[in-house]
Amino acid sequence: MASFVTEPLTDPAFLRGLLDVVAVSIVAGVIGTFIVLRGIGFLGDALAHSIFPGVVTAFLLDANLLLGALIAGLSTAAVMGLLTANGRVRDNTSIGVVFTAAFALGVVILTNNRVNSDELEGILFGDPLAANMLDVVMTLVIGGGVLATVVALRRLFVMSSFDPSGARAMGLPVVAIDVLLLVLTALTVVIAFKAVGNILVISLLLTPAATARLFTDRLTATALLASALGAGASVAGLFIGYHFGASAGGVIVLTSTAMFLAAWIFAPRHGVLWARLALRDRSLLLREPEAEAEVVLASPEIQAPHTA
């Protein structure tokens, strides 16, 4: 059992991958929390897919994949900003149309060139163990910058998500703040896609945040828990993938989704099971229940016989 944990740790590629995915998960948990609260998960997904042509182009040019993803991600965030500048931020249909086309462009670029299927698999499904030192450093630098920005500007994000009209009346540029959130999302997707792949990357942002939301009603707690859950799933996925030769990205996402389902069923107060049990909790009736409210007045004609 001990060797299950210790043996991979002697492999430098595994250690690099571990450091990379844990750092990515922490950033993704925080950004994911703000995306979930803003209700723009769909935009994040479209953003993730639209970096595909950038990655493919960088791959064919033999350039750094992260650089290609970075350029594609930032320009996509800018286009989204323009498309949504009329205030209809959740105009899902046009976003879906435009950014599926971007993914299609990537596919077309790819099929016009002969590519080793392993390398294609790496782009689509990810391979955390393929991360080199430069990748890890870029993850730490970009991820650190994203985290610092979110923490510094958290009040702006909170105010413009919670009460957009009030925020604008206070003079906040709500549309610009939305675009900034998209840019930070793009940066997070860029550092995350090498680990879990372009198709699955959005799960790293949204799933832990959605899970954390089931456990707490507080913003800071949600973000911290999302980071912890994401990091936990990533570590588990990496070890399982290492020992069983499974795709680490796939296992990470499945682990994360299993956590979500477990929380959805078992989470205190917000879980399905909890709600069911609370309904049937007869023990309440055995002791003298202390209600929060009571009926103080009723018209005589509708009073029950024993109270009349």
Next chain:
Amino acid sequence: MVESTAVTPAPPGLDTGDLHASCLVLHDVTIAYGRKVVLAHVDADIPRSQVVSIVGPNGAGKSTLLKAIAGLTPIVSGTITLFGAPIGTMRKHIAYVPQREDVDWAFPVAVRDVVMMGRYPRHGWLSPSSSEDRRVVEQAMAQLAIDDLARRQISQLSGGQQRRAFIARAIAQEPDVILLDEPMAGIDAETHDRIVALFEDWRLAGKVVLQATHAARHGGSVIALRRHTDPIHADDATHHADEGGEHHGIVRH
């Protein structure tokens, strides 16, 4: 019940001295959504110490006029000034309480956080709250009797309590002009009475209160709007004047 803030010798904001001098002035304001003109050529000259009710049927542009003053709806022509300065430069002097539907009530924030949001424009969005900020916030919550709810999540409050939290936020902004979109819609009697008492406090403190509402407040001023498609009642203006005292600010379409 309500601690009066009535005795404020020098109201905050620009010191114009005379409480009856022009404060909020709309000059020939036209508001449109795209190519659809909602209100055209609106003139109003509102002095300090006024509670103004914007009344009219659904679709007559009550909210739209309020949003234009709040800077949420761009005006296509005309000017809106506060103390003689363009309204866009005077955001810190204005508090806006949005309509219920505009707020994400499921967002994880505590009541105290919501009221503290009123302090951000004042002390800056990036700097930590000062003890003065916290004092103003506690006082505002106490004034609306929600201090015992300070740590509760906004989602757990009743509609009336949520409204009070937002009005406490408006107090914390220490504004000269308070804009409220349907503040009396769907609230309990106690919240209603507290808001009415607060309007009077604000008026005595030299502030301007503008509310979009279905029911004009007794004793206040009225801006009446109507749609062109509605039949004209000759006594409309006098009716509102009877109900609301002086008829103030004529709106021409």
